[in-house]
Amino acid sequence: MPAPLRPRRSLETPPPLGVTMSVLGTEVAVVARHATAVDLCLFTEGSEKRLPLRRTAHGIWWDLVPDGALVPGTRYGFRVDGPWDPHVGHRHNAAKLLLDPYGQAVDGWVHWEPEVYGHVVDGRDQHDHDTRDDRDSAPFVPRSVVVDQAFDWGDDVAPAVPWSETVVYEAHVRGLTMRHPAVPPHLQGTYAALAHPAVLEHLTGLGVTTLELLPVHAFASEAALVQRGLRNYWGYNSLGFFAPHAGYAAANDPQGVVDELKGAVRALHAAGIEVLLDVVYNHTAEQSSHNGPTLSWRGLDNRTYYRLDDRGRDIDVTGTGNTVDLRDPLVVRMVLDSLRHWVQEFHVDGFRFDLAPALARGDDGYRPDHPFLVALQTDPVLSGAKLVAEPWDVGVHGWRTGQFPPPFAEWNDRYRDTVRTFWLADTGRSLAGQPGHGVRELATRIAGSADMFAAADRGPVASVNIVTAHDGFTMADLTAYETKHNLANGEDNRDGHSDNRSWNHGVEGPTTDVAVLEARQRSVRNLLATLLLSTGVPMLVAGDELGRTQGGNNNAYNQDNSTSWLRWTLEPWQEALLGDTRALLALRRELPVLRPATFPTYEPVAGRSRLRWYDESGHSVSDEAWADPSRRTVVALYDSLHEVDDRQAVVLVVHGGLDAAEVVAPEVHGVATWRVRWSSTGAAGGAPASGAVAPGEPLQVGATSFTVLVGALEG
Incomplete structure (x- = not known):
């Protein structure tokens, strides 16, 4: 109609x-x-x-x-x-x-x-x-x-997944589907492939709720990339804020491109999966006014659309040459109109904002009361969407994690760095006889990062917990490389992060050493378990559940090839890792005590999970133990035993030591037995090595391991 x-x-x-x-x-x-x-x-x-x-x-x-x-x-x-x-x-x-x-x-x-x-x-x-x-x-x-936005949405209904139940899956349209053997060749790498039953089955079987797509706005490859025989793969080079990228469509006409993306959203919704778009409003493909192309905004009104200094040159807080100037009401209007367009015409459920502080900079830097952020909070269409900030840019004072207003959630880079440091960098230090960083900050991150997100009653669901993202090492590569290997990008390995907090387990890159491979796989399982069972909103990157590698490339923005595309033919260890991921997400769904919408408390409070911390002897962690940089073991006890309904008790045993250890199971009134439900040292799919342990009795846990106990209640 x-x-x-x-x-x-x-x-x-x-x-x-x-x-x-x-x-x-x-x-x-x-x-x-x-x-x-x-x-x-x-x-x-x-x-x-x-x-x-x-x-x-x-x-x-x-x-x-x-x-x-x-x-x-x-x-x-x-x-x-x-x-x-x-x-x-x-x-x-x-x-x-x-x-x-x-x-x-x-x-x-x-x-x-x-x-x-x-x-x-x-x-x-x-x-x-x-x-x-x-x-x-x-x-x-x-x-x-000009296109016709009329489309038969049928009985499309937004899944409207609560934040506390949300599991984000970050994926690239081509990367996810380009090599899927069940997708017909002419559909591989396209929007239509997202709607294919085999792709939907993988997402639903995995247990993710929300597909976050890397940019699907129309974009262009930079001239310098074309010169090197490469092209922009990630899409962070916007050419149009209202148009879908035609290169991801099986259709070869503009109307067909629009309809194909809408069809993919409709199919994902029918499968119960939300769709978030990674949106890039902070800069455009026109790059620097000094040597970039004139394609749209610059030729229309350079002074209105871009932040300029008093010499007419770009003020660049994005690292790409230009910055869109949302101090101007007409520019704010353009971005808001674009966002509403994607919600109303394409039925998307929310957005992840690339370099979000750049969108909220006034004359003197980032402002949480910036008109753009206020508009998002009050707009009748957009305030109900899921809004996620990448809370940093490259400008002065650009790191703003924890400082965005509700209803924003934020990528939590402190979580990423802490989890990597504990399981990887500090484990490597332990082997060298060097002190690490202890468990205090790890516990804070597992508990939802209240130090960063408690203000304004934002709750732990404001923390989108990440260990990996499209930018950086894959999870498998975190365990196999200590330095980046980006020569294929054509920039002499100068690009990409150098602070990866990774650990190669003694061998850089591929190896046939069985012991090294087993240790790497256990480290991946530890990272996955921490990510998927921490308080907050987990974001899983496509392929991490399959042990995907990029060969040590931690900035594959221009690798539109097998470096970036998921490989769906799996070896036995990859099948096992997929089983582990499914098992961990099933535990997360089963145990709401682990995914509270409000921060856990120490004392029983109606409607809130309770969280207490123990050492390996079964006693509360002392101040001295919290401050000990050599401490490698901590036990988290979540429970809702004070509630009338949904009484649960769950223990997470985090052991980063190089040797197996004995950990006393907590004694909790109302728990008859602790059952081992998952262990990173268990068999495929998280099958535990041992079945149960009584409260107050010792439990054997393996070296560098993560173990989940669920309480069998008395009576």
Whole structure:
């Protein structure tokens, strides 16, 4: 059913931005605050027709267009004239064809001429971008496309998974599906593949609730990558905030691309899986104004869209050359309109915001009361979506973990670093006879990071616990490499993080040593168990449940090949690891005491889990033990035995020692027996080595191990 026409009365005020239908007819509007003229450019069979936009107010140019000029399938763009004065930030140039920032589909790609890769502008060589280049860019850039957003959603219903039950699965459209043997070859690597029964079965069988997709906004590869025979794989190089990336579609027409992604969301919802989009609003594919291309925003209104210094140059807090300036209301409006577009037209359930502090910087840095964040908190559409911040950027004072307002959740890098340090870096130090970091901070992270997220009643569900992400080592590589191996990226191994807190277990990279391989696999299971059973919201990265390796590449942003794609033909140890992951997530679902929405307390409090910490002798951990950097064992006891319903008691035995140990099972009133439900030293799928232990009796745990006990209640 087509959308109802907008009730416009006159053309005196601007319509919504982009291409819209109203009772007056088809209207087009674009922000170009400093322009002197704006032309709408229509393309048919290689010809270009220009229609001047005759109306302007409030920084917006708009007009009615003739009937049939902007019907679905029409390719179009803009040309903008105005001042060229780079030293104050003006870079208008009518020779440059510009994409519509509100364009809902993109046809074609940015073409870079192969013989010139110095400073590239619109596929043309320009060694001084402060000098205007009047060559026509139209042959080198894509077009915006009008599409019909009508779609048969059937009985689609958002899964609406509570945060306390959420398990995020971060995946790349191509990486997840490109080599799946059950997906037909012509669908591999596409949106359609996400809807394939075999892919859905893997997600539901694993037990994840929420698929977080790396960027699916239209994006472009950088000229420097193309020069090296590579391309941008991750997609953090936005070309359009309203259009899906066509390269991920089996369909070969813009309308088909839009419909295919909607079909994937519909199928995921039918399987009970939410969809979050990783969105990149902090910068664009135009990169630096000094030597980057003019593709859209820069040619429309460079001073409005980007943060500039007093010389008209980009202020870069993103590390990519430019920063979108959300101090301007029209720019805030664009981002909010884009977010609503994806919720309302594509039915997505939420967003992960790349480099989120860059979106909330005022004149003096990050502001938790920034208008953009306030708008998200109050918007009737967006305030109900799941909002996740990557709480850092590369600008001054850019680390802001724990400082975003509700309803945001945040990637918890402190959790990542602490868990890696305990299980990997400190284990390596122990072998060398060096002290580690003890268990105090590990316990804080397992308990939900109250030191970071208790303010404003945000609760532990504000912490998205991560051990790995797309950026960095895979979980298997954390146990096999101590240094990055990124030569394939073409940057002489200079790119990527150097502080990985990994441990190669004595051998760098592949090995046939059985003992080393077994130790690595146990370390992966320890990392998985900690991640999936900690208080907070776990995020599992696609392939970690299969032991996926990138060969030590910890920055595979340009590796659109077998380095990044999941391999679905599994060896026995990988099948076992998959079984362990399923078993751990089944335990998480079974034991709500481990996933409270509010922070656990020490004393019994109605409606809240209770959490106490013990040492290996069965006594409460002393202040001296908490401060001991050599301590490698701690026992967490979660219980809700004070409740009338859902009475549970669970023990997590975390033992990082190099030798097996004896740990006394806690004595708790109401628990008759502790049953060993999972152990990282057990058989495939977490089958325990021993069955049960009485309260107050010793339990043998293996070296560097994680063990789960569940209380069998008296009576």
